Amino acid sequence: MNLGEYFERIGFHGSYDTPDLATLKLIHKRHVMSIPFDNLGMHCGETLTMDLQVIFDKLVRSRRGGWCMENNVLFAWVLREMGYTSTTLGSRIFLNPLKGYSDAEEHIFNKVDIDGVAYVADVSFGLSQQMWEPLELVSGKDQVQLPGTFRFVEKSGVWMLEKMSRKPNIPNPQFAHTSLINKTETQQIYCFTVDPRSAEDFMGTNHQLQTDPSSLFNRKSICSLQTAMGFKALIGWTYSEVTYKPEEGVDVFNMRKVTNDEIERVLRDEFKVTLQNKLQPVNRKSCLTL
Template sequence: MDLKEYLNRIGFTGQYGKADLDNLFTIHKLHVMNIPFENLSIHSGEKNTMDLHIIYVKIVKSNRGGWCCENNHLFSWVLKEMGYKFTILGSKVFNSLEQEFLPMDSHLINLVEIDGKQYIADVSFGVSYQIWHPLELISGKDQPQLPGVFRLINNGMQWVLEKTSRKQLVQDKAFANSSLIDKRLTKTLYSFTLTPRDVDHFRETSDCLQTSPDSLFMLKSICSLQTPTGFRALIGWTYSEVTFKEDSDLMDMKEIPDCEIEALLREKFNLVLVNKFTPKNNKADYCI
């Protein structure tokens, strides 16, 4: 495993000798712009793993993406190699249908400390809810980024991340009532505590998320990548190109036939899958 190879993968060309805030912001944004949030392995007859070396080969050498237990686990290694002081945390994703947080820590994130301040680094939540830069761990402060305004709320031992978005404008009226469209302007994303976790904490959850028939990641194939002006996403057969504007998000959506999926993944996400991929888009609590 080679830090320089990872930095080349994300297109970092600066000096990486300083574990400072500028470099953290830069590598965080470059990661989400160049490495997709995706669960396509599950729908290609493969299994996701918590083995860091396998994750490195998949994402860095094989030019793939991954879900949070892969992307953020790899990012933990990057933080360590670059000399940052960090802690792995576990978070509980909010289920908007049930109006409650999931019971297990299904989302791995990193807490980074620089010059006495703490920041949440999360390079793998995807779609419109992906932070481009780490968020300062301070309660109630609006932290605007191009995707929207993010906010961390402290409720005693628990922290909650929420996001206020712009209105989503769907270009093709055929998709106006798509379940992928989120009409709520403010959405709760996940909660977490500052209890340090290690990788073993997520192994059982990782297995569950790719085997349970009720898991979002079993019900839907997901691939998203941030762009300088928004993001791209392929959910099942539905492809979306989203452009962030000052007062709205323009949603250009269309259905992709099976015969064009492989080419689209290559052209829009720079992904080439080794095994046969079977898209899925079953009913689940998921919006873009």
């Protein structure tokens, strides 16, 4: 494994001599624009591992995507190699049907400290809730990015991440009432403490999310990639191209159904992903929203 291969994968050609905020912002954004957030492997007969070498070979050398247990583990290695002071953290995901957070920490991400200021670097939440650049870990501050306005709220040592979204515009009337669109103005994303975690702490969760029939990742096949003006997503057989239009106060969701015969082409052309085994798309009922 080496940084040169990773930088080529994300299209980063700048200097990285100094582990500063500007460089962190750039590689963070290049990562989410280049490596998809997806769980496709588990829907084509693969087991998703947290072994760093396996993750590097998959995401970098095979130019695949992965979920947080892969993307953010890889990014933690990148941060260490570049000389950043970073800490692995875990969070509990907000579940809309329950109007509360998951009981266990199901998401892994990284905190980076630069010149006495802490930032959350999370390159693998995907879809509309994906931050494009690291967020300063400060309570009550609105942090505006093209996807929307993010904000942390801290209460008694627990940090909650939320995002203020724009009104969805859905041109295709077939999807006017789809459950894939979250129409609430403020979306709760996850909560966490700053107690350090390690990749090993998530081994059981990594297995459970792949094997539990009630797991979101078992119930839906997901692939998403951030673009210059929004993101693309393939959820089961539903393909979406989302364009952020902050000047109009809306996000435009262009959505359509694809057939089994189209899946391979869509993954190749839109996400630059080629799978070794045939994907079995899944789109059972769950709490996922774009």
